[in-house]
Amino acid sequence: MKKQKDTKWLDELISRTINSGKPEFDPQKWKEKYPEEFRVLISSMQPIPKAKHAWHRAAQLAVAAAIIIVVALIVVPQGPKVHDRTQELSQVAQSPAEMMTLMSLNIAYRRGGMSAVEKQYQKAFEMLGPRQTNISVQQLMAEFDGT
Amino acid sequence: MPQKPDSELVQAAINGDADSFTELCRRYYPAMVAIAHSVLGDKHRAEDAAQQAFANAVRKLPQLRKTKRFAAWLAAICRNAALDSVGSREKFCTPDDLSAIAAKPNENDAADAVKEAIARLPAAQREVIFLRFYDGMTYERISTVLGISEQAINGRLRRAKKKIANYLRRNGFVEV
Numbered sequence: 001m002k003k004q005k006d007t008k009w010l011d012e013l014i015s016r017t018i019n020s021g022k023p024e025f026d027p028q029k030w031k032e033k034y035p036e037e038f039r040v041l042i043s044s045m046q047p048i049p050k051a052k053h054a055w056h057r058a059a060q061l062a063v064a065a066a067i068i069i070v071v072a073l074i075v076v077p078q079g080p081k082v083h084d085r086t087q088e089l090s091q092v093a094q095s096p097a098e099m100m101t102l103m104s105l106n107i108a109y110r111r112g113g114m115s116a117v118e119k120q121y122q123k124a125f126e127m128l129g130p131r132q133t134n135i136s137v138q139q140l141m142a143e144f145d146g147t
Numbered sequence: 148m149p150q151k152p153d154s155e156l157v158q159a160a161i162n163g164d165a166d167s168f169t170e171l172c173r174r175y176y177p178a179m180v181a182i183a184h185s186v187l188g189d190k191h192r193a194e195d196a197a198q199q200a201f202a203n204a205v206r207k208l209p210q211l212r213k214t215k216r217f218a219a220w221l222a223a224i225c226r227n228a229a230l231d232s233v234g235s236r237e238k239f240c241t242p243d244d245l246s247a248i249a250a251k252p253n254e255n256d257a258a259d260a261v262k263e264a265i266a267r268l269p270a271a272q273r274e275v276i277f278l279r280f281y282d283g284m285t286y287e288r289i290s291t292v293l294g295i296s297e298q299a300i301n302g303r304l305r306r307a308k309k310k311i312a313n314y315l316r317r318n319g320f321v322e323v
Contacts, residue, residue: 010308010315015280017261020190022282023197025176027169034202041205042165 096124150174154214161208172201175218178292179225181281185274186229188266196232200225219294226274257320264314272307275300 031038098104099120108116151170159167179200183193203224211220265273278289286297293300 007308010312011280013257013261014265014276014308014311015283017258018184018265018277018280019282023177023180023190023194025169025173027172030172030198030201033198034205037202037205038165041160041168042163 096127099124099127152215153217157208157211157214157217161211168205171217171221175221175292177282178218178278178284178288179221181277181284182222182225182274182292183229183232184281185277186226186270187233192232193229196229197225199232200228203228216294218292222292222294257315260315260318260320261311264311267314268307268310272303272310275303276307276311279304 105117105120108120112119151167153171153174156167156171160171176197179197180190180193183196183200184190187193187196200221204221207224211217213220265276268276274293275289278284278292284292286300289300290297
């Protein structure tokens with residue numbers, strides 16, 4: 001109880017001693033006293049808020065990625081179609097035997113994939129003409145060799 | 148009408164809204180004057196220091212990361228402004244001033260003794276005393292301004308008042 005009485009007495013005494021009225025902020029006086037700071041405040045030269053900044057960066061990245069993709073599509077050379085390549089190859093490889101060599105097939109595969117290889121086979125068979133149903137491997141190879 | 152949160156006002160002020168900054172100044176001016184007064188021991192100088200703190204805050208506002216802790220951040224700026232205004236970081240009052248304590252326990256002497264007792268307190272305790280008794284601030288409000296828990300404030304206040312009471316008793320003042 002004594003402690004509570006002490007506190008109350010003290011509180012009143014401290015309050016009377018240091019409380020000299022609530023100070024009021026006068027914005028007009030402050031502006032006059034600190035014109036430069038006020039100018040800085042209203043000039044709004046602050047950095048973009050974090051959320052906006054993040055969005056802005058994401059948009060920049062998306063645009064950059066889109067540009068890179070478009071440029072890559074334009075710059076990467078698009079060669080002639082598979083059909084044309086097969087034709088080109090057929091022009092280089094004169095006989096069916098040449099067309100069936102590992103090197104020719106490999107070149108066809110590189111240029112046009114499996115469809116180009118298949119076309120090259122078809123071309124070679126077309127050049128050889130109609131075949132009988134039962135044909136031995138020896139006969140077939142002999143025809144490939146052009147003998 | 149409910150008050151806008153500090154963080155909202157701070158964000159608006161960062162974007163150049165002077166009215167929001169003015170509202171923050173109005174909200175924290177008494178607390179800043181109390182803090183500066185606890186350093187300077189003079190109300191007029193304390194008001195100058197508080198206004199200087201607001202000017203410094205405008206410059207530093209873009210650096211403020213945690214907008215919710217605006218009050219504590221401003222209090223730190225105000226403390227430094229008050230310390231800067233005394234030039235060298237001298238104390239609230241000198242030991243010579245303390246020797247002028249009156250021996251007779253009348254009302255005015257009691258007030259002087261309380262002033263001297265407050266002057267002898269550590270800065271953190273003196274600051275809490277000023278915030279609590281300058282404008283009758285609540286523990287919650289003091290907690291916001293100083294950025295510490297209400298328990299910590301209660302502890303500081305209790306220790307400060309105990310020291311003041313002991314000082315007064317040692318100098319012949321008794322409770323009324």
